[in-house]
Amino acid sequence: MALEMRVLQADEWDVWYDHLELAFGGVPETPQERKLYKSLTEAERSLGVWDGDSCVGSAGSFDFRLSVPGGAVVPAAGVTMVGVSPTHRRRGVLRSLMRRQLDDIRAGGEPLAVLTASDPAIYGRFGYGIGTYALSLDMDTTRIRLSVPPGTDEVRLRLVDPQQALADCERVYAALLAGRPGMPARRPGWERMPLLDAPGMRDGASPLKCVVAEREDGEVVGYARYRVKPDWDFTGSDGKVEVNDLDALDPAACAALWRYLFEIDLTWTVRASRRPVDDPVLHLVSDVRRSRPRTRDSLYVRLVDLSAALEARTYGAPADVVLEVEDAFCPWNAGRWRLVADGKGVARCTRTEEPADLELSVRELGSAYLGGITLTSLAAAGLVRELRAGALTEASRAFAGDVAPWLPHGF
Numbered sequence: 001m002a003l004e005m006r007v008l009q010a011d012e013w014d015v016w017y018d019h020l021e022l023a024f025g026g027v028p029e030t031p032q033e034r035k036l037y038k039s040l041t042e043a044e045r046s047l048g049v050w051d052g053d054s055c056v057g058s059a060g061s062f063d064f065r066l067s068v069p070g071g072a073v074v075p076a077a078g079v080t081m082v083g084v085s086p087t088h089r090r091r092g093v094l095r096s097l098m099r100r101q102l103d104d105i106r107a108g109g110e111p112l113a114v115l116t117a118s119d120p121a122i123y124g125r126f127g128y129g130i131g132t133y134a135l136s137l138d139m140d141t142t143r144i145r146l147s148v149p150p151g152t153d154e155v156r157l158r159l160v161d162p163q164q165a166l167a168d169c170e171r172v173y174a175a176l177l178a179g180r181p182g183m184p185a186r187r188p189g190w191e192r193m194p195l196l197d198a199p200g201m202r203d204g205a206s207p208l209k210c211v212v213a214e215r216e217d218g219e220v221v222g223y224a225r226y227r228v229k230p231d232w233d234f235t236g237s238d239g240k241v242e243v244n245d246l247d248a249l250d251p252a253a254c255a256a257l258w259r260y261l262f263e264i265d266l267t268w269t270v271r272a273s274r275r276p277v278d279d280p281v282l283h284l285v286s287d288v289r290r291s292r293p294r295t296r297d298s299l300y301v302r303l304v305d306l307s308a309a310l311e312a313r314t315y316g317a318p319a320d321v322v323l324e325v326e327d328a329f330c331p332w333n334a335g336r337w338r339l340v341a342d343g344k345g346v347a348r349c350t351r352t353e354e355p356a357d358l359e360l361s362v363r364e365l366g367s368a369y370l371g372g373i374t375l376t377s378l379a380a381a382g383l384v385r386e387l388r389a390g391a392l393t394e395a396s397r398a399f400a401g402d403v404a405p406w407l408p409h410g411f
């Protein structure tokens, strides 16, 4: 029987999602997770591949707005829920889903597609490049001291119910967006994503707690959501603090929140994952080594409409470069483009017949797009080739940002 690909109907969601769970190994999600993903699924942006009554392939995307260098939030398809049934793998089902999806995203006028990859080997062939890294820390609070900036002692901390603090936390999150590329603006409903807290997800840790940092006038300027994981043995307690998220609008609030987490009794480790690679806590700790920093790939970026995407961000230095771009999967992007940026916020990207200054694929442009990965480092790996002396430094300085791009949570 021939396979049929079609847009998801809302009443097919459960069968479609059961298939997805199976594709990921068949461990059922908690009812809380399932309910959240059901409410967030945009059926009209979701595709199913059907073999008769059986769903054998899926891919969806969320209608995101993503922060980019310069502070704009740009429409971006947040690609998600990709899976192909174990019975139908390695015969091109994913490829056909990616084909249809990127064509739809282009037709819908979104210049970017972004995703987090279950396996980094999958998405390069479809033009996605690593755009952000995430930092993980396991901080040994018996040996690490924190030095805090002036004003930290004046910050008032308050333990609050995570649900009740939601509006304040969302306000802090939204205020950070313009200064940090890579963050999705959270639409209504998405504020529940960091609050997912089913007992099955805790692995013995406490329910999620929330501490907010307030200014003297009571305005919330930061928050940390965390769990405490007790661990008693013959020698006593060896508990851990697991940081879910921590966001703050000023250095004193940021330091006060970390200090609070470091000083929770009966715990000796503060564990944080999915932090920005330039997290200020790295400058507060007395011992970076014993914080055990590790990085991994996080958000993958695909330029769907190359010129619109490149014009939507700003550049930190002036540049006038001709890019020869390879893009086999979305050939409308391939060819020669002239990017002129004035270093103050205005950029133009147009087709040109002029000789190329740099040669690269759309993957490398995706990697450099949010400003965290330099074209110079990609060139050192042989992925960008300089055809005019000086063009690499010129372009690399223009693309680079002074804040590391960061994806705060999965999707």
Ligand SMILES: CC(=O)SCCNC(=O)CCNC(=O)[C@H](O)C(C)(C)COP(=O)(O)OP(=O)(O)OC[C@H]1O[C@@H](n2cnc3c(N)ncnc32)[C@H](O)[C@@H]1OP(=O)(O)O
Binding pocket: 023, 024, 079, 080, 081, 082, 083, 084, 085, 088, 089, 090, 091, 092, 093, 094, 095, 096, 115, 116, 117, 118, 119, 121, 122, 125
């Ligand atoms: C954004 C997200 O949702 S990420 C989640 C992705 N889903 C999962 O990891 C769930 C488990 N895995 C699966 O469901 C499937 O194996 C998928 C979706 C990864 C691949 O689906 P398939 O239909 O088998 O892929 P398809 O046959 O179209 O392969 C396309 C290409 O990708 C390659 N490929 C597919 N899966 C993988 C993989 N896991 N690792 C490396 N390469 C892969 C194929 O070899 C093929 O290569 P080619 O272009 O050189 O021919």
